[in-house]
Amino acid sequence: MARERKFSTSDLFQSVKHILLQHGYDGFTISLLADRLEVSRGALYKYYDNKDELITQFMVYEMEQFIDELKEINSHTGFEPKFSFLMETIFNKTELHQLIPIAKQIKHHPDGKENKDKLEKLPLEMYRYLQDFISTxxxxxxxxxxxxxxxxxxxxxxxxxxxxxxxxPKAEWIASIKDILSDGMFVSR
Amino acid sequence: MARERKFSTSDLFQSVKHILLQHGYDGFTISLLADRLEVSRGALYKYYDNKDELITQFMVYEMEQFIDELKEINSHTGFEPKFSFLMETIFNKTELHQLIPIAKQIKHHPDGKENKDKLEKLPLEMYRYLQDFISTxxxxxxxxxxxxxxxxxxxxxxxxxxxxxxxxPKAEWIASIKDILSDGMFVSR
DNA sequence: GTCCAAAGTGACACTCGTGTCACTTTCTTT
DNA sequence: AAAGAAAGTGACACGAGTGTCACTTTGGAC
Incomplete structure (x- = not known):
């Protein structure tokens, strides 16, 4: 390294997340990101070919992190503890679910689509991990x-x-949802 | 009327819907719409001040239509029939739910926000209509x-x-969801 | 047939964001 | 201290979409 970088990748992803959640996909601009990181737009183009590749990489990162958290499910034994863990994990990462509709808006360029494929496969990978839980x-x-x-x-x-x-209130909210998912809204006869 | 219009409002809304579902909010352009209706962009600006006002009005129209359909719930007697009607109505209008994330992206101009208010109040109005169903x-x-x-x-x-x-398959899909909502995923003990 | 008001047209000016690139800065290596 | 590699800068060209407006077209009213 010949010169110290002004921002780390995690600085960057953090800012990307912030901007995406606040402004949405089309409100996201390289200028906004550059301002937030206090660098010029040009600097960002040193690392990412274009805006969509940047966002895609961010999304992949975010999804992979979430999947890692979910993997912990196997450290719990018994069905109920696993179910509770799953609900907690999901509800502690609410932002991720706000990112999903945003991810769908990414306009993928004809070239450099490896990351696009990756992003599309991740939800399926997630499903596979949880398949076990369900079938158990x-x-x-x-x-x-x-x-x-x-x-x-x-x-x-x-x-x-x-x-x-x-x-x-959050606690009541989650408990209610868990209740419906488990035993439904109907009074059992 | 001094001259016949080349397109009706319902022609227009139909096209707006089509384009929004296919291209999303930021993929929607006045040119695209004008092409589809075979008029010039200028013509559209005769009726709507700007793109966002146009989309907002479309959304309000769409929501109001849906609410009208939901009102029919009162013509059914008994709880189960009402519940079934509700599920059918919702699942027959899947597009509408794809429009919701799009509606959230509308960038409202400082002026002319009456429609914005309207759009924000409609979901609440809908809730109110269904409140009866739930409390019954x-x-x-x-x-x-x-x-x-x-x-x-x-x-x-x-x-x-x-x-x-x-x-x-759609039928199985809906039946399963109804099942979970009613009695949950758990085997009752 | 003339008038006029509504409908429609398309060229124009403008804004904003993108991506590029020659150039500068900073630090390490030798 | 000279070289050079990586990091960063900012001016530039460009494209796409917006909104405007003077003008044309159309068709009913008189």
Whole structure:
């Protein structure tokens, strides 16, 4: 290294996240990012060919980190503890789910699409990791076997995105969702 | 009217919807719309001050239409029929839920914000209409009374957005979701 | 047939963000 | 201290989309 860098990759990703969450995909500009890092736009183009590649790499990073956290699920034994861990992990990373619609907006250039592929495969990889959890649950007779795994996982993951319009306290909010996912909204007869 | 219009408002909204779903918010341009309607861009500016006002008006129209459909819920008697109607209505209008993230991206100009207000209030109006349904369900002892209404409605509405990655047939897909919402994923003990 | 008001046109000026590149700065190596 | 490699700068060319406006077209009213 001939000269010290003015910003680290994690500085950068942190800023990218901040800007994306605040301004959304199309509100994100290289200038905004450069200002925040106190460098010139040109400097950023030294490391990333273009805006979309930058955002894609950020997304991959963010997803991989999340998947790493999820892997911890295997350190819990028994179905209920695993389920609780899963819910906690998901609800502690609410921002990630705000990033998903943003990720879908990325306009991928014809060339350099390796990262695009990677990004598209990550959600599937995640599903695979959790497949175990679900099938264990079914085998143990805890989960209904006639409901497809993907519906269950889909419901679980989608639940973070529910807007809490009326500001229900976080603990009650999560408990309610867990309750519905587990035993439904209906009073059991 | 001194001269016949080349396009009706519903022509226009239909095209707007098509373009928004295909290209997303930032992919939407007045040129694209003008081309599709076979008019010049200038013509569109005769009716709408700017792009965002146009999209906002479209969104309001779309939401109001959906709310009208939902109002039909009162023509059904009994809790289960109402619930089924609600699920059907929601899952027959999947596009609308793809429009929601798009609506959030609208950049509202400082002036002319009446429509913006309207758009923000509509989801709440919708909640109000369905409040009845939920509270009736609770009173009749069908729904768990300790779970907040907004969590229930949130879960119901959010469920359309679950991506069906593995292409499960629509009927099975909806039935599974209904099942989870009603009685949960857990095997009842 | 003339008038006029609404509908439509397309060229124009403008803004904003992108990506490039020759150049400067800073530090390490020898 | 000279060389040179990596980091950073800022002016530039460019493209795409926006919104405006003087002008043309159309068709009903009189």
């Amino acid at each position: 649950g079914k085998k143990e007779g805890k989960l209904k076997s006639h409901i497809p795994d993907s519906v269950m996982l889909g419901m679980i993951f989608q639940s973070v995105a529910i807007p809490n319009h009326f500001g229900i | 369900g609770k009173k009749e002892g069908k729904l768990k009374s300790h779970i907040p209404d907004s969590v229930m409605l949130g879960m119901i509405f959010q469920s359309v957005a679950i991506p069906n990655h593995f292409g499960i």
